[in-house]
Amino acid sequence: MDRLVELNKGVFRPRITRTGARYGAKHKDGERYSTKDKIRIVVAGLRSEVRIAELCRQEGPSQGLYYSWLKEFLEADKKRIAGDTARQANTIEIKQLRKEARDLKEVFAEQALELRLLKNRMLEDGRKTNEVPCP
Template identity: 55%
Template sequence: MRMKSGKQKQSAENAVRDIRRKTRRQFNAEEKIRIVLEGLRGEESIAELCRREGIAQSLYYSWSKEFLEAGKRRLAGDTSRQATAPEVKELRAEASALKEAVADLTLENRLLKKSMTGDGEDDE
């Protein structure tokens, strides 16, 4: 019987681990910035802040590093950024519309050239 309780205990631990992975909290950018700024203020220790927010200290420090590196790049004049999905869709639609306009104008230009030469025969 001991074998069963060991297997049950292991499967229960695995189930709990799986649930925790699937229900892990996702922080958006604003929340990450708020937490990092609170840590930088120094009003409470990083350990207390992380305990209150329910995050690991290593996660806080990685967010802090990303935050400070992004600020450094911005101050150095690197203003490039990643385009968001809606921006990409909008730019693709605009590019498609422009290509279509160029194709229409090219076709119209060819038709006008043919009408100027007579019956559509090329000048040679």
């Protein structure tokens, strides 16, 4: 599957992620690896109970795919330790933020309308729009 395959319109190359893993990595039986499977395999490799090559033969992923998972696993851990994780907003917060945005849009529309009316009134009075009336 990693080999180049000649097609009618040129050469086909498998899509590769930034970490070097193929998109849609699958078990030998054709099913995709779940997140739990990836974590279980990486943790088993970190425990050093068996060699990585042997672990990969038993579990199915290539060694390159295992090391890309390991890299992702360690990078995610670094971000979590550094506190860089983004918190997911809950539905109540989302509703509140949407209401606030709606209210702000209404205020903006009202002020834009008032400004337009004031400009029109000033033009009708014969003043330039940038003149300020003196008391």
